[in-house]
Amino acid sequence: MFGLNAKNTRLLFLVIFLVAFAPFLMNPFPTDSAMAQFNAGYPDLMQRFVIFGIFAIGFNILFGLTGYLSFGHAAFLGVGSYAGVWMFKLLGMNIIPAIAASVVVAGLLSVVIGFVCLRRSGIYFSILTLAFAQMMFSLAASVLTPITGGETGLTLSLNDPRIFGAGAVDGNIPVPGFFGLEMRSTYEMVMGGWSFSFNTGYYFCAIIMVLAFYASIRIFQSPFGLMLRAIKTNQTRLNYTGLNSRPYTLAAFVISGMYAGLAGGLMVAMDPLAGAERMFWTASGEVVIMTILGGAGTMIGPVLGAGAIKYMENIVSKINKGILEQWFSFMPDGMSDIFVTLIYPFIGKGWHLTLGVVFMLVIIFLPGGLVEGGQRIKSIFSRKKTEDTPADGAKTPAE
């Protein structure tokens, strides 16, 4: 369906299902229970899941297919954000021009940077992209302050021109919206002990993410995608087969740059602020980590990786000692102290430690990322099944 094979159609429907029902799936625990701490179904985090999902999907088109490891992709997200905020400042709070500008500006920038950096491959390419991104970060945070707002970030102000929109609403800056539909409006549904938030901005991002995901599947299974995979496995042979690898890599680079710009545009559409640290090398590293953690070269992996990282950043970091003590309060005093002491380094301010440990475990034991983990679990079940029905041999999962 939609020009996809059966497997990819199933994958697409799975993704549609997941994002459509995310408000339920992300809030599995009753709001009053101790486990509610692990609920992630509030608008901001759900938006982040899908926005960074888009970022990682785009990155995967470059890295997963061609094997070119860009260490400066956050630069495109950053300029996308700046472009978006400037559209808000100049034109008005409709998100469509902002997002369009984000994609276009990021695309143009990636043409320039890609053209230069793709003259080299391997780690030399990585360092070139890193150098460009770091330069842009440094300049944005300092000498370009008039355009970028410097370290504070580019924020809206009441005196912005906004030629097509209201300057102020009740003395406040208007909020981003889609032809009057405010991105921040939320519909709360209460069901027993549970509560679920349905946020306009989230569903807007989710629809775009599904489209982005669909486009990525199409690219993966297109002749163009085949050429990109060929570049990854043997660029020499490709050149001696009469194919010019440069425009292919450049196209992949620009597409993934535009995905990053789209993510940047959506970020400001949800929260109209653009900061320079979005372009810092750690932000570029984060998308690399998301992609590899989820499973580079797989279609769903980067989305899972993005979700895992953002979950840790936003949920684990908010657990504090008080909460921990509450969890273990059912235990005898001595024992609860031991548990609290053991777990305390990993939560709250120690969430980086958890992050580091999780990376290492996944990379060591699941070279194919979370997707491989899923496949292993699946193969355990399907092996059981084949024992019952030996007729149909279990297919070994594709790597």
Next chain:
Amino acid sequence: MEAIVLQLLSGLDGGSAYALIALGLTLIFGTLGVVNFAHGALFMIGAFCTVTLQRILTLSHTVIDDTQKDFLGNPLKVQVPYIQDWVGESAAASIIDWSVPLAILFAIPVMLLIGIIMERGLIKHFYKRPHADQILVTFGLAIVLQEIIKYFFGANPIPAPAPDAFKGSFDFGVLLGFDPNVIIYPYWRLVYFAFAAIIIAGVFAFLQFTTFGMVVRAGMADRETVGLLGIDIDKRFTMMFGLAAVVAGLAGVMYTPINSPNYHMGMDFLVISFVVVVVGGMGSLPGAVLAGFVLGILQSFASMREVIEFLPGINQVVIYLAAIVILLTRPRGLLGKRGVMED
């Protein structure tokens, strides 16, 4: 003219730190083919060896001093280092004063051990994995290491001053015929420079003149062949990793008086040291050293007031700009070999 000489000195000083870190990174990459993002963390752990030694030397028992009051108005608890009880006040003071140089002796075994454990426990399983996996796992390790340090030592910088004998500055200008007090440079930074030169020379001599070094160099050139000769290259590579860890650690130990160590100092150096390694040419030791000094000097000159006024922001980007120009004109960096890390 004075300004130029001063900036040159400053550049050499900065370059020596870059070169030292890049040297270790290149050793690991050249021998093991591993891109080690935890190298900055090793540098940081080296620096914290100094802090640890300082803490050990100043392990104290408390004596209540009724004549003084603490901030709550209670009698002041004075910390008296045990070492003071053993060797007397003045000897103790001078031992504590010399804790940074002493930390070298402390750091060598510690770093060697950490390096070997890291290689045997983790890195060796990643020799055949893609570079991206190596980057990620070592990056994860770097985060874990720095969080552990943060857990024990906090996030604030911890001062670790140089011995009193090295405080103050040396009047370099007089040697070169300038007026006194025009070109002065801190003693400890000169010590650091000399130390870096010795370590770099030592590593080169080790690789050049020992059989161990010869085998390792052969292994760097062609690992398979060396393996076929029946030489246990793995053991030697483990030692190389230990050596690289020691180099990084010592660089960190000696760096502490220059900047008070904190848990993220390794990350601050990581990106720049990778740029240095790549600009020098992946796998080339002389390239790493050369690039370290070239970029250090460039950085120093770009930081001059006159230059910044002319080109605002150039001090922020000069290293990256230089890296781009060098990589575009010399595809494999300054002294890189063909075919290394190009795919």
Next chain:
Amino acid sequence: MSKSNFTRRGLLKTSAVAGGAALAAPRFFSPSWADGHAGYLNAPQGDTVTLGFNVPQSGPYADEGADELRAYELAVEHLNGGGDGGMMNTFSSKALTGNGILGKKVEYVTGDTQTKPDAARASAKSMIEKDGAIMITGGSSSGVAVAVQALCQEAGIIFMAGLTHSNDTTGKDKKANGFRHFFNSYMSGAALAPILGNAYGTNRKAYHLTADYNWGYTTEEAVRTSTEAMGWETVAAVKTPLAQTDFKDYVAPVLQSGADVLVLNHYGGNMVNSLTSAVQFGLREAQANGQDFQIVVPLYSRLMAKGAGENVKGIFGSTNWHWSLTDEGSKAFVKSFGEKYGFPPSQAAHTCYVQTLLYADAAERAGTFNPCGIGEALEGFEFDGMGNGPTLYRAEDHQCFKDVLVVKGKENPSSEFDLLEIVEVTPAAQVTYDASIFGGELGTCNPGA
């Protein structure tokens, strides 16, 4: 230890009424994050109120953030009637009774700003959206403060700034929903200049090294203006990258520049490293223009002074508050903080503690948690007994005006906390400025509904 329970309790109470697993009717469909009937966002329902403490828990300011968090926990304890009450006893307003806020028990949630505007906003948003926080406070940098303040304005939540020193926070980026107790660059400059003039004379040539970001700019500007006004000359002002770790390239040329004072417009790790470099290059012992060379650090923090070690000795700077102050408020605060944690509080801890109490007091006096009511209660509020002498929360820009401390690195510290000595307490009048000089618009208060 206060037990926190992090829920959207407003929703729960309703659903409890609806009962069972039956699908409760959607309570509101509002075009904002509003909580419907209360007229403002996240109106506390039931018997508790949730505050959001958003502090740096990772990154270079993690220790400062940890100290802020300690202060918040202490403040919550005092508000709920625990401990010895701390500054509640010395506070001139007596609205707080140790019975929570407006009779509701105070609970809190914590988050990590990472000292990044983006992360700080994400964390604040989760407090607002997930935990139903009614007020956000904390932070250790102006970038974060400005970003979170803007978010709170947009969402309709009160923001009580933590440590933020840039003029922008209550200057060009001021917001109706944001309040700052901490002092700013302008005040530092105004308080420092006369002291510097007395100590070093008015015939001085200054060389500025300035961290290349907003706070650095406003601080350089403030110190330059006030020192030039008394006759100092500014030889040069060089911007240093925020991410710089070794300042040798910037410090090395200072001696030859003809300057005889070095002003380090740096904070945190930047300050520790640049000061260390400056001392290494012999600037403290040097002579220039026939006078002793001097170094000035406009904004001191005790935590950071510790990082610079003995390099701070004898160096002037300013600070918002110091534990060695002997007024009743400071003594009470140091006592309860010190007894609970074993060491004296930092200025960041002090400002955070005070901000929490001020918020609670404003709510009590206003009789509501509605941000607009709280804003009214805080605007033009005059109080005393909080450690900085008589203080005014100015209505025009939501900035506190109070005494500013000029301090100096102590020559013979008696403990690891005793690093700074107070040189002068500059009276509020001397550091007060016209609210309009930094531009910006306060806008109107946003209750979020």
Next chain:
Amino acid sequence: MGILEIKNVGKRFGGLQALGDVNLSIEENTVHAIIGPNGAGKSTLLNCLVGKLIPDTGSVTFQGQSLLGRKPHEINQMGVSRVFQTPEIFADLTVLENIMIPCFAHRDGAFKMNAFATLRGQSDITTQAEQILDDVNMLEKSHMHAASLSRGDKRRLEMAMCLVQEPKLLLLDEPTAGMARADTNNTIDLLKEIKEKRDITMAIIEHDMHVVFSMAERITVLAQGTPLVEDTPENIKGHPKVREAYLGEAQV
């Protein structure tokens, strides 16, 4: 006028003269072998033909058009294909995909931005690729990963990939290097079969005299970067200079 004309080609690497003054003409529809001892410059010459290296002096023309300064993919699109010493295939792709890539290159040229077409929708390409796999008896392996093929199959796959594009000139760089005698003979048979079926010119760089003498119609002996002699196999066998320079040390 041959299909490939090499005139006065020279190439230096630093101080080393890799190619002196090479003049060589390869006639259409012949199998032309270039032999010579190690270091004779055979590989350098080949790299000068495919665009990997640019000669310092001289000219290379293919069907009257100069090849100098053209990129490898352009030269390939002109009708020159290359077979490598160790088979260069797309190891991570399936056998079918390996074949489809040159099919696309042949149909669409060096670059086509067909990101929203589907592979399955390209029925002409799939049919063609399957046809070719059938021709080389690899159809049943079409969904295997190319990396898991035997060495002989990899070589066959590589040849098939080259032939898809209907090259006029096939350059073979020691196609049997490292092979056992049986595999070598299979390869010779494969090449002979290709030669019979198509109008194709082959230039073989080869060490193995067995291969050379069982296939070549013309032989050029290269020594120290210059052609020593060019002649038919029979004459080369008996040529004293060749025996001296080459065969003397590597008697077959």
